[in-house]
Every structure is written in C-alpha cells, then in structure tokens.
Amino acid sequence: MKTILRVPIAAVAVCLAIACDTSDKAIAEEPRPEPAPMDARVAAPAPVAAYSFIVKPQMVAPEEWGSEPDDMSDLLHTPKYLTVHHDGVAFAAGSDPAAKIKTLQTWGKAEKDWPDVPYHYLIAPDGTIYEGRSTDYMPETNTDYDVSGHIGIDVMGNFEEQRVSKAQLRSLVHLLAWLANTHSIDMTTLGSHRDAAPGQTVCPGADLHRYIESGLIYEWAIAFPTGQDLEIDVLPPLEGGPVEFVPGGE
Numbered sequence: 511m512k513t514i515l516r517v518p519i520a521a522v523a524v525c526l527a528i529a530c531d532t533s534d535k536a537i538a539e540e541p542r543p544e545p546a547p548m549d550a551r552v553a554a555p556a557p558v559a560a561y562s563f564i565v566k567p568q569m570v571a572p573e574e575w576g577s578e579p580d581d582m583s584d585l586l587h588t589p590k591y592l593t594v595h596h597d598g599v600a601f602a603a604g605s606d607p608a609a610k611i612k613t614l615q616t617w618g619k620a621e622k623d624w625p626d627v628p629y630h631y632l633i634a635p636d637g638t639i640y641e642g643r644s645t646d647y648m649p650e651t652n653t654d655y656d657v658s659g660h661i662g663i664d665v666m667g668n669f670e671e672q673r674v675s676k677a678q679l680r681s682l683v684h685l686l687a688w689l690a691n692t693h694s695i696d697m698t699t700l701g702s703h704r705d706a707a708p709g710q711t712v713c714p715g716a717d718l719h720r721y722i723e724s725g726l727i728y729e730w731a732i733a734f735p736t737g738q739d740l741e742i743d744v745l746p747p748l749e750g751g752p753v754e755f756v757p758g759g760e
C-alpha cells in the first residue's frame with residue numbers, strides 16, 4: 511500500500527481575485543468569510559472564486575476521431591476515483607490510435623451494448639490523449655465492480671508484453687493532475703483496474719501497474735501542479751517483464 515506524503519491539490523490553488531495578494535503564492539485556501547447579517551447580504555461582494563493553474567492537457571476531442579456515442583443519460587455519475595487501464599491487446603507498429611478507438615466504440619456498441627467507448631480518456635504511445643466517454647457518465651467494464659464514480663483512463667498497449675512509454679507516463683501524470691483538480695478528486699483514489707477488481711484482471715499490466723503500486727505516479731501527479739521540473743521517466747525493465755517499448759513511444 512501507499513505510504514507516501516499526501517499533499518492536497520487545494521494547497522497549490524492560487525487566487526485570481528483582484529483584491530487578493532497574488533504575490534503570495536503560499537496562500538493555501540481562501541479564508542471563508544463570516545456570514546453577513548441578513549440585511550447586509552444584498553450588497554455583499556460576489557464570492558471569490560478559487561483558481562487553478564493546471565492547464566487542461568491538449569487532447570483530441572471525440573468529434574475529431576469520429577465518435578458517435580448513443581444516449582447514456584441513465585449512466586450519469588459523479589467522478590470520485592481515478593482508475594488506470596491498458597488495452598490488454600499489444601499495440602502494433604503503425605497502428606492508428608484514432609482508428610483503434612473508433613473500432614473499440616463500434617465493437618462495444620455491437621457486441622457489449624455499450625453506448626460509447628468504455629474509457630473516458632485514452633493515451634496513445636506517443637502521448638497523445640484522446641477524449642472518450644464524457645466524464646458525466648460512468649464507464650464500462652468486463653469485470654465485476656461498481657463502476658459508478660470511476661474515471662477510466664486507458665493507456666494504449668499491453669503492458670504484460672510491452673513497456674509503457676515515457677510520453678505516455680508524462681501525459682498520464684498531467685491528465686491525472688488536471689482531473690483531480692477539475693473534479694476535486696483526492697489523488698489517493700488513484701488505482702489500477704486490478705485494484706478495483708481484485709483477482710479478475712491483470713490490467714493495466716505488470717509494466718504499468720508497478721508505477722501505480724509503488725506510488726511513483728501519485729508522487730508525480732501531486733507534484734505536477736507545483737510547476738517544479740519533474741523528472742518523469744521510465745524505470746529499467748521489470749525483471750522477467752516486457753523488454754520492448756510500445757511502438758510509437760520510446
């Protein structure tokens with residue numbers, strides 16, 4: 511289990527209010543003002559909005575890869591957990607990630623009665639992030655666990671047979687930091703599919719799971735908003751594990 515220092519994302523939020531002293535980057539949270547007396551509330555100033563400097567990572571929008579989701583209004587949920595997957599199918603050299611995602615959507619609709627791709631985000635070997643299912647809706651799974659609240663992030667490849675690329679790790683860290691901030695999700699909820707569905711799957715594969723299990727991804731993701739120069743890089747090959755990187759990565 512993780513035995514790592516917890517640093518709340520809110521601790522790095524900065525203030526955008528004109529009245530706020532923005533020179534003081536150490537401000538953790540806006541102090542909550544005392545409630546005004548009823549007769550004074552009409553004239554009270556607008557509440558100060560919290561502001562985060564975590565820029566949304568660049569991503570390919572669903573309409574750009576030709577997404578055609580069906581109605582899934584019965585699958586509304588509130589994002590609470592960050593859950594990492596792999597394809598479970600080796601990424602072949604020369605494959606087009608967008609075409610693979612479109613095929614996954616078409617297959618899922620036909621074979622599984624899934625209204626959309628099962629994942630919310632998919633990360634190609636070169637680090638390109640594709641938006642899948644809207645985070646407004648719960649994901650899908652072939653295993654048995656309550657998917658409500660999970661944000662599913664698929665790192666493309668089979669990390670039982672291939673090594674995750676540095677570009678994928680970098681995109682994953684940025685994406686996690688942004689998601690945690692955007693949806694107010696505690697980074698300690700970060701886990702692998704196999705953590706959510708124990709004994710049912712090896713997803714996201716040994717080579718990727720070790721980054722999550724050791725807390726390394728967690729540490730990178732909570733440090734990301736500080737803007738410090740992170741040395742996000744791949745670990746040496748896992749003993750007895752895959753040797754080759756996923757093609758298109760490094």
Ligand SMILES: [Zn+2]
Pocket residue numbers: 594595596703711713714
């Ligand atoms: Zn999975």
